[in-house]
Amino acid sequence: MDRIPILKLGRALLVTIQVDMHDRLATALEDDLTNQIVKHGAHGVLIDISALEIVDSFIGRTLDTIAAVSRVLDAETVVVGMRPAVAITLVELGLSLAGVKTALNVERGMALLRQRDDQPEQEDGASAG
Amino acid sequence: MAPAPADSTVLQIRSSDDVVLIRQQVRARAAEAGLGLVDQTKIITAASELARNTLDYGGGGTMAMTMVNDGLRRGIRLVFDDKGPGIADIQQALRDGYTTGNGLGLGLGGAKRLCNEFAIESTVGVGTRITIARWK
Numbered sequence: 001m002d003r004i005p006i007l008k009l010g011r012a013l014l015v016t017i018q019v020d021m022h023d024r025l026a027t028a029l030e031d032d033l034t035n036q037i038v039k040h041g042a043h044g045v046l047i048d049i050s051a052l053e054i055v056d057s058f059i060g061r062t063l064d065t066i067a068a069v070s071r072v073l074d075a076e077t078v079v080v081g082m083r084p085a086v087a088i089t090l091v092e093l094g095l096s097l098a099g100v101k102t103a104l105n106v107e108r109g110m111a112l113l114r115q116r117d118d119q120p121e122q123e124d125g126a127s128a129g
Numbered sequence: 130m131a132p133a134p135a136d137s138t139v140l141q142i143r144s145s146d147d148v149v150l151i152r153q154q155v156r157a158r159a160a161e162a163g164l165g166l167v168d169q170t171k172i173i174t175a176a177s178e179l180a181r182n183t184l185d186y187g188g189g190g191t192m193a194m195t196m197v198n199d200g201l202r203r204g205i206r207l208v209f210d211d212k213g214p215g216i217a218d219i220q221q222a223l224r225d226g227y228t229t230g231n232g233l234g235l236g237l238g239g240a241k242r243l244c245n246e247f248a249i250e251s252t253v254g255v256g257t258r259i260t261i262a263r264w265k
């Protein structure tokens with residue numbers, strides 16, 4: 001079965017989705033990412049969706065789940081490169097992606113993750129922003 | 130139910146790969162019909178939701194795709210058919226957040242918002258037909 005490659009980028013993992021994501025691929029990505037986060041002790045996950053022509057409720061739910069699982073493993077997920085037409089459609093569809101951080105591109109996504117790493121430890125575990 | 134018009138393309142929906150195929154076919158047709166990028170994205174997303182419902186709840190089925198050009202409007206119309214259990218309460222099924230699976234309950238309501246035309250015909254024990262269209 002084909003899989004989406006996961007690259008290590010400093011303390012983060014980078015996933016570039018290049019194909020039209022079918023359901024099994026999405027589910028495999030969820031599993032692979034979880035394993036890789038633990039293996040590398042990654043602090044962040046960048047998911048580049050600039051090649052995706054649509055995000056429907058299934059893909060949206062997958063992104064949400066990845067973000068939620070990553071968070072439990074102390075890694076932040078940032079979805080980068082969403083096309084404007086996809087963003088417009090997502091909102092009308094009713095998907096909020098509330099648990100997912102977004103950034104315009106990989107560079108800005110990395111900056112966001114670095115910001116988080118630079119923040120001092122907080123007593124109550126809640127991070128600002 | 131009436132057969133699909135003669136000039137329509139009928140695609141099978143039997144696996145999640147078919148859902149991907151449908152997205153590609155709808156994109157090609159929507160572009161051909163002259164829809165802009167945002168409108169294309171909207172109808173493809175709606176089609177993806179309905180195709181998945183056809184697969185998950187209808188036990189598979191078909192999608193018929195027709196170009197519409199009646200002088201007043203240009204666009205595409207998609208008809209999803211299945212011979213599944215049907216939908217007993219359509220208003221309830223359309224409500225955001227309502228799901229009998231493990232989804233978000235956004236597909237039907239979302240597809241309706243993304244299209245210019247949206248109609249559900251469903252008979253319990255017989256099947257479901259959902260028709261959508263998007264104009265240029």
Ligand SMILES: Nc1ncnc2c1ncn2[C@@H]1O[C@H](COP(=O)(O)OP(=O)(O)OP(=O)(O)O)[C@@H](O)[C@H]1O
Nearest residue numbers: 057182186187222228229230232233234235236237
């Ligand atoms: N073709 C169909 N045949 C029978 N029941 C259906 C069909 N399509 C939808 N339904 C019913 O309507 C409900 C709502 O559908 P909808 O697509 O809005 O949400 P969902 O598929 O449950 O979740 P999501 O689409 O957000 O992943 C479904 O849970 C199912 O019970």
Ligand SMILES: [Mg+2]
Nearest residue numbers: 182232236237
């Ligand atoms: Mg659905």
